[in-house]
Amino acid sequence: MAYKEKQSLITILIYILGIGSYLGYILTRDPVQYNDSKFWASTMLIFIGILIVMTIVILVAFHIAYEVIYTVKNEKGQIDDVVDEMEKLISLKSVRNGGIVSSVAILFAPVLVLFDVSLIWVLNVVYIGFFVAAIFEECSKLYFYRRGIRNG
Amino acid sequence: MAKYEIQNQIRRLRFDHHEMTQQELANLTGVSRQTIVAIENGKYSPTLELAFAIARIFNVTLDQVFTSVEKEK
Numbered sequence: 001m002a003y004k005e006k007q008s009l010i011t012i013l014i015y016i017l018g019i020g021s022y023l024g025y026i027l028t029r030d031p032v033q034y035n036d037s038k039f040w041a042s043t044m045l046i047f048i049g050i051l052i053v054m055t056i057v058i059l060v061a062f063h064i065a066y067e068v069i070y071t072v073k074n075e076k077g078q079i080d081d082v083v084d085e086m087e088k089l090i091s092l093k094s095v096r097n098g099g100i101v102s103s104v105a106i107l108f109a110p111v112l113v114l115f116d117v118s119l120i121w122v123l124n125v126v127y128i129g130f131f132v133a134a135i136f137e138e139c140s141k142l143y144f145y146r147r148g149i150r151n152g
Numbered sequence: 153m154a155k156y157e158i159q160n161q162i163r164r165l166r167f168d169h170h171e172m173t174q175q176e177l178a179n180l181t182g183v184s185r186q187t188i189v190a191i192e193n194g195k196y197s198p199t200l201e202l203a204f205a206i207a208r209i210f211n212v213t214l215d216q217v218f219t220s221v222e223k224e225k
Contacts (some may be wrong), residue, residue, distance in 0.1 A: 002186045084183035086196050148195020
């Protein structure tokens with residue numbers, strides 16, 4: 001498995017952990033807090049912040065660890081972290097796929113309102129939709145790395 | 153309309169050029185080894201810039217590296 005595939009896999013695991021911990025946190029709160037819009041705003045912002053920092057720290061640590069292992073094994077060449085034309089094409093198509101998923105989540109939100117779902121949960125659907133879109137984007141990258149990608 | 157696929161001779165050309173490794177070719181062309189692997193296996197069709205760069209490295213013409221072949225039905 002190439003460096004970038006491992007990087008995508010780690011990112012997917014971080015996002016899954018992010019969704020899991022967010023759901024774990026909100027579902028174990030006192031339901032009284034559910035009506036407090038500030039609770040939701042602060043929780044969502046804090047989780048986004050934690051996730052961004054966690055992603056950066058883990059990916060940097062992964063890069064350092066990979067480089068150390070690479071050097072210890074005394075393998076020829078260098079780590080394949082070049083951003084070339086294929087990488088850019090894969091990123092473009094993956095971002096598009098992720099965008100489709102987040103659009104579906106955003107369009108799904110008003111449907112929930114029609115079914116009298118509380119606006120707080122509608123907001124949660126959109127929020128989690130972004131996580132799912134990010135996971136889908138990384139899964140798309142993995143798919144394109146494995147199966148190849150065509151122009152056009 | 154007939155469908156075409158692009159085939160390449162990179163593996164043979166590397167072999168003919170002192171068994172050049174994929175990593176060496178990647179370094180010379182400024183792309184990742186993963187991209188060279190994908191091109192060799194027909195999983196990625198390079199841009200004209202990269203295709204010409206590869207041909208230039210092997211000192212051959214573009215059609216000696218890449219050929220367009222009609223897909224078998």
